[in-house]
Amino acid sequence: MKQDRFIRTFLAAGVVAVSGTLAIAQDGPPDEVTEWVFQPAFDQTDAGWDNGVIPWVEAVEKATEGTVKIRVEPAGALVSGAEAFTAAAAGQTDGYAGWATVYGGDMPEGMLAFGMPMGANSPEQAWEAMWGNPDYRIGEIVQEAAHARNLHWAGWSNQGPxxxxxxxxxxxxxxxxxxxxxxxxxxxxxxxxxxxxxxxxxxxxxxxxxxxxxxxxxxxxxxxxxxxxxxxxxxxxxxxxxxxxQHQEIFINLDSWNALTQWQRDQIDGIFKETYFQTSQMHADGVEEALQILRDAxxxxxxxxxxxxxxxxxxxxxxxxxxxxxxxxxxxxxxxxxxxxxxxxxxx
Structure with a gap:
């Protein structure tokens, strides 16, 4: 009996040791580089290109220490802008940027992230309701809907009014x-x-x-x-x-997302908030500039x-x-x- 207990204890300790070794092995960038292709619902003329998806891509590549590389193609390069959301969900592309509402997408819950009519007044309010305050966490509803469509919500930007x-x-x-x-x-x-x-x-x-x-x-x-x-x-x-x-969202094909290591996924999830406020400020600067151009005209x-x-x-x-x-x-x-x-x- 004592011998049996010893064997069970030894085996259990071995499992813990192996698990710990695997965890250590995965705690850092992998040796292989993952290359993705994204197509948004828009092209370079949209403010969401320079002020949304491109800064996010740069942040992802930096956070993953170059182990995730993303090429962004404009709408129409691979599929039409209207087809870009479903193309990402189907795995024709690895990701999408746009609006996952009833236009540019097929996910009604995307309206909660896009922005409610006369809803939040600022990025701070939107963040608090969607992610920041545990009393609401509306973002979890959107993420649940995204996963049901084989997508992972990974980026967000307030484009202003x-x-x-x-x-x-x-x-x-x-x-x-x-x-x-x-x-x-x-x-x-x-x-x-x-x-x-x-x-x-x-x-x-x-x-x-x-x-x-x-x-x-x-x-x-x-x-x-x-x-x-x-x-x-x-x-x-x-x-x-x-x-x-009004917001713009970034979604990753769920199969592409799950193919990453846990470290890579954690690194990408870790830039969500930072890039949200960074890109939202970039859009805010663009709002003031655009309104002044209108006045000057x-x-x-x-x-x-x-x-x-x-x-x-x-x-x-x-x-x-x-x-x-x-x-x-x-x-x-x-x-x-x-x-x-x-x-x-x-x-x-």
């Missing part, structure tokens, strides 16, 4: 009623709820459509309006827009009053958010957590 850029004045939400605006996905939910007529069209067609009068403006991320030359054809920028903190920046922002937030929560909640069980949970967060910070 997604706003209305128009040929007509907007000083209250009723001023949007009856106007034809380019609005896709979540923007269309908001615009139609406000009584407007959303029009779907490719990004490359917006400038000409505004110039010809086919539409009267567009919803767009503020920092990117000069990249699209919208300041040449619109007269007004309406701040803080319909989404004061003769345009006007209209700042909605605090009272009007409160009215627009109340209508969005009452009339737009339920449309988001009904898209999935995860969205329903996330919407309730977002409501609670805004109540807790006194914004609703």
């Amino acid at each position: 997604n706003a209305m850029f128009t040929k007509f004045r907007v000083e209250k939400m009723e001023d949007l009623a009856g106007h034809k605006m380019r609005a896709g996905g979540p923007q269309a939910l908001f615009h139609s709820t406000m009584g407007g007529s959303p029009v779907s069209m490719n990004a490359g067609d917006i400038y000409t459509a505004i110039k010809l009068g086919t539409i009267e403006g567009t919803y767009w991320d503020t920092g990117g309006i000069d990249d699209m030359s919208f300041h040449e054809v619109i007269d007004y920028a309406i701040m803080p827009g319909w989404n004061p903190a 003769g345009g006007e920046v209209i700042e909605l009053s605090d009272e009007e922002i409160a009215r627009m937030r109340e209508k969005s929560i009452n009339d737009v958010w339920p449309q988001i909640a009904e898209q999935s069980e995860g969205n329903a949970r996330g919407v309730e957590l977002w409501k609670q967060y805004l109540k807790d910070v006194g914004a609703y």
Whole structure:
């Protein structure tokens, strides 16, 4: 009996020793280099290229000590921008950057990360609700949905206000009623709820459509309006827009992610917060620059009053958010957590 106990103890100790040896062996960069190919839903003209995905790629390569190399191809190089999300999920590419909502993706829960209409006002608020405060952790809902689609959410950036850029004045939400605006996905939910007529069209067609009068403006991320030359054809920028903190996400194919060592995965997860605030500040700098370009071109920046922002937030929560909640069980949970967060910070 004593001999049996000795053998069992010896074997157990051996397992621990071997496990410890393996852990030590994996505690550092692997010898092999992993090479990935990403294709975002956009190309180099989008503000998310230089201010979002490229800084994240550089941070990943540095954090993994060069053991993960990522080549980023523009939309259309491998698949269309509209197909980029599903291509990453299917393993046609190793990753995607864009918006995993009802446009540019097929994941309703992505709306929780993209940014709720009249939701968070800043990167700090968005981070607290999504990841920073254990009372909410809405990001876990998004990650769960991503994993169910064979993706891992690994990067995030606040692009600043997604706003209305128009040929007509907007000083209250009723001023949007009856106007034809380019609005896709979540923007269309908001615009139609406000009584407007959303029009779907490719990004490359917006400038000409505004110039010809086919539409009267567009919803767009503020920092990117000069990249699209919208300041040449619109007269007004309406701040803080319909989404004061609109985000872009980065997803990795889950099989590609799982093929990494634990050390590599930990290193990449470890830069999530750092790159979030770094790239968000880069976008914020771009917002101020873009608005000044609009002013210099003769345009006007209209700042909605605090009272009007409160009215627009109340209508969005009452009339737009339920449309988001009904898209999935995860969205329903996330919407309730977002409501609670805004109540807790006194914004609703």
